[in-house]
Amino acid sequence: MMSNLKTLEPKEAFKKHLIDYLVNRxxxxxxxxxxxxxxxxxxxxxxxxxxxxxxxxxxxxxxxTVFIVEIILFVVFSYFLLRDFFALLAVNRQIITTIEHG
Known part of the structure; x- marks a missing residue:
């Protein structure tokens, strides 16, 4: 992958890196x-x-008792998942803006 990035223009390599990051997230x-x-x-x-x-x-x-613990864990895991989802949306907007403008 790095050899592919070296052959691209710096701007194109940056765009490719941002898109790869977005896909991985x-x-x-x-x-x-x-x-x-x-x-x-x-x-x-x-x-x-x-x-x-x-x-x-x-x-x-x-x-x-296990049921009560699982409800607590489910709420905690859901919070982290939603936090990651909204962080990913913010990153998506930044990446799209960066690619469109420059």
Missing amino acids: QLDLIKSTIQLLCFFMISAWLIIAGCLFKESGVIGQTLH
Whole structure:
């Protein structure tokens, strides 16, 4: 990749570098979204298991505690995912403006 950048004009190399950065950030965001959805699916199964075993003493109490912890983790992970998403939107605007103007 570096050899390709060396053969380009500095302006074109900069544009290519910005586009590569943008694509990599979008792929990271997609990966984070998939991880969050997987976490949500696991949480859903544990919620179902907690409801089924609610009356069974220790198992039900343990699943209830796990459920509370998972809700907290889900909120925290969602916050970080949304923060990354809005940061990526800001970077996208800056990159597009940079490419259009110069």
